[in-house]
Amino acid sequence: MSRPDVLVVGAGTSGCALAARLADAGREVLLLEAGAVPLGREEWPAEVLDPASLAAAAPGHAANWDLAAEVIPGRAARVPRGRIAGGSSAVNAAVFVRARRADFDAWAAGPLWTYDAVLPAFRRLETDHDFGTSPDHGDDGPVPVRRLPSPSPLADAFAAACAELGLPDEPDKNGESPSGYGRIPFNVDRGVRINAAIAYLAPRRALPNLTVRGGVAVRRVLVEDGRAVGVLTDDGPVHAGEVVLSAGAVGSAYLLLVSGLGPARDLRAAGIEVVADLPGVGSAFSDHPLVYVPYRPDSALPPATAALHGLLHLPLAGSRREVELMPWLRPFAGDAEPAVSVGLQHPVGRGRLSLAPDDPIGPPRLEYGHLGEADDRHGLREGVRTAAALLGSAAFAEVAARSAALPDAVLEDDAVLDAWLLERVTTAVHLSGTAPMGPDSDPGAVVDQHLRVRGVAGLRVVDTSVLPTVPSRGTAATAILLGERAAELMT
Numbered sequence: 025m026s027r028p029d030v031l032v033v034g035a036g037t038s039g040c041a042l043a044a045r046l047a048d049a050g051r052e053v054l055l056l057e058a059g060a061v062p063l064g065r066e067e068w069p070a071e072v073l074d075p076a077s078l079a080a081a082a083p084g085h086a087a088n089w090d091l092a093a094e095v096i097p098g099r100a101a102r103v104p105r106g107r108i109a110g111g112s113s114a115v116n117a118a119v120f121v122r123a124r125r126a127d128f129d130a131w132a133a134g135p136l137w138t139y140d141a142v143l144p145a146f147r148r149l150e151t152d153h154d155f156g157t158s159p160d161h162g163d164d165g166p167v168p169v170r171r172l173p174s175p176s177p178l179a180d181a182f183a184a185a186c187a188e189l190g191l192p193d194e195p196d197k198n199g200e201s202p203s204g205y206g207r208i209p210f211n212v213d214r215g216v217r218i219n220a221a222i223a224y225l226a227p228r229r230a231l232p233n234l235t236v237r238g239g240v241a242v243r244r245v246l247v248e249d250g251r252a253v254g255v256l257t258d259d260g261p262v263h264a265g266e267v268v269l270s271a272g273a274v275g276s277a278y279l280l281l282v283s284g285l286g287p288a289r290d291l292r293a294a295g296i297e298v299v300a301d302l303p304g305v306g307s308a309f310s311d312h313p314l315v316y317v318p319y320r321p322d323s324a325l326p327p328a329t330a331a332l333h334g335l336l337h338l339p340l341a342g343s344r345r346e347v348e349l350m351p352w353l354r355p356f357a358g359d360a361e362p363a364v365s366v367g368l369q370h371p372v373g374r375g376r377l378s379l380a381p382d383d384p385i386g387p388p389r390l391e392y393g394h395l396g397e398a399d400d401r402h403g404l405r406e407g408v409r410t411a412a413a414l415l416g417s418a419a420f421a422e423v424a425a426r427s428a429a430l431p432d433a434v435l436e437d438d439a440v441l442d443a444w445l446l447e448r449v450t451t452a453v454h455l456s457g458t459a460p461m462g463p464d465s466d467p468g469a470v471v472d473q474h475l476r477v478r479g480v481a482g483l484r485v486v487d488t489s490v491l492p493t494v495p496s497r498g499t500a501a502t503a504i505l506l507g508e509r510a511a512e513l514m515t
């Protein structure tokens with residue numbers, strides 16, 4: 025392929041869906057990925073295919089970018105992101121839940137991005153083995169979605185504990201009924217985590233108009249006379265009719281900044297020539313603050329066949345905000361204690377992605393600023409108290425007990441509980457909004473409804489960077505939606 029119509033940077037969750045659908049529509053597409061691009065099933069590392077394992081998200085794994093970050097000021101943390109075909113969908117927990125209608129309403133990104141406008145793409149991307157024939161679902165799309173039948177006694181106990189506390193049922197987490205307890209929709213098929221590359225690229229390997237190259241790190245976008253004409257890689261320039269950044273919420277924002285597209289003052293300070301002053305790049309991202317509430321499992325609990333065992337979304341009293349609770353047998357890789365994760369959806373706090381002052385073209389700085397807002401601390405306190413109530417229920421006592429790590433003295437005092445939260449808070453890795461979509465009237469908007477970057481022609485961003493704020497659910501299903509919807513808008 026001498027000069028592709030479209031060059032997509034990043035064969036991640038959005039990038040695979042986008043490249044595949046553009047190729048289906050007859051465009052010549054070149055997809056460049058920094059990580060490996062395994063071909064047959066036998067080339068994928070076993071831990072990437074195993075949905076019960078989060079070993080590929082551990083520091084040091086070749087499929088993990090393993091980024092340095094500050095979750096709260098002064099506290100360093102490592103943040104995983106996928107560095108392999110499939111991107112973060114190859115290393116994630118395989119929970120496949122759509123953003124809600126209320127998220128699209130709140131984003132108010134324009135008529136192309138209402139829930140009704142994107143519903144056909146949500147349906148097209150899935151084969152829902154439980155609800156596929158209902159009007160809100162699809163039954164012949166590339167991503168298999170299944171609510172695993174009761175994967176463990178832990179899942180049964182969590183469901184019973186929710187019922188004991190009188191919490192509502194929400195059987196279809198990808199439907200539109202009110203939030204509550206439900207079984208987890210997983211993108212898993214016969215014990216394999218179906219990442220975006222397996223779903224979208226594998227069936228198109230023979231397509232002559234789709235070229236996928238692994239091990240190619242893009243350094244920056246090449247702009248000539250106000251138009252993106254290609255990218256610079258370690259092996260030199262690659263030209264294309266149009267460039268799309270699908271390098272993820274960190275990678276795409278970083279590439280915009282080093283290419284001169286970002287807050288002018290910061291770029292000048294870093295010695296980068298300004299192509300377009302875009303104050304919204306990296307300046308106010310959002311993610312879900314999350315804490316793990318440990319529990320002591322009954323020694324009789326069988327080994328995990330899934331990482332996660334139930335999903336509860338609970339509105340906070342008097343607000344549209346929610347907390348998300350999930351019992352884990354073992355959070356992420358390594359020897360972490362079993363715990364119930366408590367995430368705060370719709371956080372008020374915002375983070376910042378910027379170029380490092382001492383090394384502007386090195387890895388970017390990620391400052392999450394989690395729990396800096398009193399409202400967010402209040403929300404997470406309520407979530408932790410709900411987790412403690414579930415762990416203290418008669419139903420849960422059958423399988424596990426609350427751990428001494430969360431004594432009553434901590435639970436009962438707001439200030440002490442805040443200190444406990446600040447010591448433990450981490451991030452749910454649902455980073456969004458580093459290049460937000462919005463109307464012309466919004467000075468913070470980086471892309472328009474067609475996901476075109478303002479101030480430069482021939483360049484789009486298609487990944488969770490463009491979501492104005494983090495949705496009230498995990499971001500994997502919405503990342504695939506972004507690829508599907510962008511392809512529709514581009515053809």
Ligand SMILES: Cc1cc2nc3c(=O)[nH]c(=O)nc-3n(C[C@H](O)[C@H](O)[C@H](O)COP(=O)(O)OP(=O)(O)OC[C@H]3O[C@@H](n4cnc5c(N)ncnc54)[C@H](O)[C@@H]3O)c2cc1C
Pocket residue numbers: 033034035036037038039056057058059081104105106107108109110111112113115116117118119120121240241242243270271272273275276279452453454455487488489497498499500501503
């Ligand atoms: C450990 C973990 C667990 C998670 N669990 C869940 C979950 O269970 N459910 C859920 O809904 N969400 C989950 N998420 C979040 C969700 O998976 C991500 O938000 C989503 O997959 C992001 O998709 P994306 O297309 O925006 O970016 P990615 O999928 O991260 O894709 C970006 C791609 O671009 C490539 N890239 C980056 N920079 C360059 C460059 N310069 N040159 C070339 N290529 C580049 C990367 O290697 C990667 O392949 C999890 C995330 C992680 C990391």
